[in-house]
Amino acid sequence: MNSIWYPFTQMKTAPCPQKVISGQGAVLTLEDGRQVIDAISSWWVNLLGHARPEISRAIYEQAQKLEHVIFAGFTHEPAEKLAALLLRHLPPSLNKVFYSDNGSTAVEVALKMAYQYFVNKGEARDTFICFEGAYHGDTVGAMSLGCQSVFTRIFEKLLFKKSSLPYPATFEGDSTVQEREQEILSRARALLEQERPIAVLIEPLVQGVSGMQMCRPIFLQKLAALVKQSGALLIYDEVMTGFGRTGDWFACLKSQTEPDLICLAKGITGGFLPLAATVCTDEIYDAFYSDDPVCTFFHGHSYTANPLGCAAAIATLELLEKEPSCFTAMEKRHAPYVERLKELPFLQRVRVCGTIVAMDVKGQEGYFDHLTLRDYFLTKGVLIRPLGHVIYLMPPYCITDAQLRGIYESIFDLHDRFSANALSVVQTPFHLDRV
Numbered sequence: 001m002n003s004i005w006y007p008f009t010q011m012k013t014a015p016c017p018q019k020v021i022s023g024q025g026a027v028l029t030l031e032d033g034r035q036v037i038d039a040i041s042s043w044w045v046n047l048l049g050h051a052r053p054e055i056s057r058a059i060y061e062q063a064q065k066l067e068h069v070i071f072a073g074f075t076h077e078p079a080e081k082l083a084a085l086l087l088r089h090l091p092p093s094l095n096k097v098f099y100s101d102n103g104s105t106a107v108e109v110a111l112k113m114a115y116q117y118f119v120n121k122g123e124a125r126d127t128f129i130c131f132e133g134a135y136h137g138d139t140v141g142a143m144s145l146g147c148q149s150v151f152t153r154i155f156e157k158l159l160f161k162k163s164s165l166p167y168p169a170t171f172e173g174d175s176t177v178q179e180r181e182q183e184i185l186s187r188a189r190a191l192l193e194q195e196r197p198i199a200v201l202i203e204p205l206v207q208g209v210s211g212m213q214m215c216r217p218i219f220l221q222k223l224a225a226l227v228k229q230s231g232a233l234l235i236y237d238e239v240m241t242g243f244g245r246t247g248d249w250f251a252c253l254k255s256q257t258e259p260d261l262i263c264l265a266k267g268i269t270g271g272f273l274p275l276a277a278t279v280c281t282d283e284i285y286d287a288f289y290s291d292d293p294v295c296t297f298f299h300g301h302s303y304t305a306n307p308l309g310c311a312a313a314i315a316t317l318e319l320l321e322k323e324p325s326c327f328t329a330m331e332k333r334h335a336p337y338v339e340r341l342k343e344l345p346f347l348q349r350v351r352v353c354g355t356i357v358a359m360d361v362k363g364q365e366g367y368f369d370h371l372t373l374r375d376y377f378l379t380k381g382v383l384i385r386p387l388g389h390v391i392y393l394m395p396p397y398c399i400t401d402a403q404l405r406g407i408y409e410s411i412f413d414l415h416d417r418f419s420a421n422a423l424s425v426v427q428t429p430f431h432l433d434r435v
Ligand SMILES: *Cc1c(COP(=O)(O)O)cnc(C)c1O
Pocket: 102, 103, 104, 105, 107, 135, 136, 137, 138, 203, 208, 209, 237, 238, 239, 240, 241, 265, 266
């Protein structure tokens, strides 16, 4: 433990991490024997439960045949099969799959493709439009288009050029959302005209790290129309929203919009192995398709399209295909509990999108001792990691009715804690807790 430097962690002050021994379905077993319901799918990656036998078997079988091979000048069946499977569930205009190995690189690839797309067409563009509160990863390009925070401020001088728009976050019973959307759309129209950006990058329907902020499909439809009209590209970062999270296969399908590029990772392998994909239209692909070597997309990673990752992803997609109700029906399962949440006096802005439910703890905006809350949930046998003052649930699709009830009971039980005013408020920056 002393030799490991943990991500997003101030090693001097952080408490010792909890050691996890095993996972089965939605339940994690800790070293001290405690069992914890994983209500956040282990950092949003685990789709179908831990140790799902179909996926582990697929990896095992692939490992006995071919664990890895260089992906330039060579190819393999798992990569080809997975590309075909992915395209089956994406809008028909998305046609070409470029593999990498994590969400940040999926975004980085999209940004470089978009930039070079205009270079190859002989059109110079050099700026992006993104959204306040966004999170797209920790590589420099992805970080550039994420929101300004204590993390990114340090690197300010290294970042790409961009302009930001507010995210039209809404919730159940929101009466002013339409006006806010209109305001943002008119600012978008102006920016698109003035700056002639390369692309607009957005987390469609649900902005994750900023606290599961949710926007309406109609906003995406209007935004997509504006972007198309302007000649810029539209990039969807569906690293978190992909593979059923929003109640449909992808947020683009749920919102009936078609981006030019889509970034996929996290749930793609069911949470078993690191793998990512950036999928683009023929039009983008064609701008690189040339006799001139300079037009080539010179980008790749050693583990690009790792066959084990592809095998895990194929098994995951086949499981989703076999039983799509595991994600399409989850919103209905949340519904009765959501009605109760709306009545709790210490909560507000309750919101739901497919498998994801989020709520704000009242009066704690911006600064909040989320560590205390996280510990509280652990004592209740639930893994929930609030984002600032936002409590959210993103369970694996295998969650049982009893487990779901247990998770909600732990939130309802907060009532006693809040009425006793037992939670202390400390000065923790809101964004400091993707952890
Ligand atoms: C997690 C996340 C990323 C970054 O993915 P990593 O695999 O952690 O690099 C990018 N975009 C969104 C929307 C994410 O939620």
